[in-house]
Amino acid sequence: MSEYRCPECGYTYDENKGDEHEGYAPGTAFSKLPDDFACPDCSVRFKGDFDKL
């Protein structure tokens, strides 16, 4: 399980925790997020832009 960070605003997706507000259950792998996943906080960086921590 890893964490991925938005390089623009610092939003971090933690695979262990998922993102309840956005509807991603704990344990949801980053790779399983939709292909058009945009940063939930800034919306100007996309799945492929995120940095793996």
Added chain:
Amino acid sequence: MKGYTATLPDGEAIYYVDRKRYLWTLSVIYPLQPFIGIWLHAETGNEAWLLLPIFLGYVVNPILDWVLGEDTNNPPEAVILQLDRDPFYRALTYIVVPLHFVSLIGAAWWAGTQSLSWWGFLGLAVVAGITSGLGINTGHELGHKKSKLERTLAKIVLAVPVYGHFWIEHNRGHHRDVSTPEDPASSRMGESIYRFARREIPGAFRRAWAIEKDRLERRGKSAWDPNNQILQSMSLSVVLQVGLLLAFGWKMIPFLIVHNVFAWWQLTSANYVEHYGLLRLNDENGRYERCQPHHSWNSNHIFSNLVLFHLERHSDHHAHPLRRYQSLRHFDNLPSLPSGYFGSYLLAWVPPLWYRVMDKALLALPHIDGDLDKVNIEPEKREMIFKKYAESGSASS
């Protein structure tokens, strides 16, 4: 006045004072404008005073922008973090939230309790509407932040103009799709503001609803679940407007219709001027290129920026959507509007004048340089526009 100290990478110590610090209170008191008209009407008995805020907004504001000119000062990068964290600035955005409610309720009270002529009544409803349009601006500043408090305040203040979907639509839709033909909130070359409004207003609502519905479905909930953030804000709008109807009677029906339409029209006007004709091109993967500074029109006119929480420094806002208003920066050689927003709206409301000024400015932008393939063009006008500029030789001449 409070100052910030920092050390530059080369070891030089700097001390920065934000000279606009207290001037930002203009963004807080400006939404109280209906009360100037109401007070003068009460004092003199002349209903024409009720229209004063319209005159202030669309005559005095553009004149002040012209007289006071532009402000290109930027805070040094080294103090941005301190500036962002200074609670004074965010307190102003909190204080203005209840004032938007006070303003609408005050205007409705005056319209509902005084015997006004039809034009005085209509004028006051328009004033209330353009003032609540400023509430969308407040909701915009608050809604871009991460804290739960600020996001909640955004949803609350957006209840005043009945635009509860804006927070989702703007942050999750417009910022993602800006300056593409798919974005209902980016205007196209050759598209009049009146045509744009018919695409933008329903298109923005549909996009917000779809985004929120998707989120709720991922959580196993219906789109009509109480967790729907659009419905949360809209519920408060219903309470507010039904409350005004019960308090001041049937007169509130025309008053609130005019109010709501003019509040939305403020946002439509802002959206129309902010990205007119600008187009993100496809990158090597066939996706739209990342939004660049040249994908927004800007204005550095100081007065209108001071009453709009720096909204007109729009390129930096799109580059860094979470950046707080006091820290937004000016950059040289950005697409620039001929006036601040209020003056630009006047131009936009007269499409032939708008096209005359802005089409030329658009095609002269360095990254476009007359190339119509780099412009977001209204499809129905495409042939006509290509023909027009083919006949005139170079599009940029």
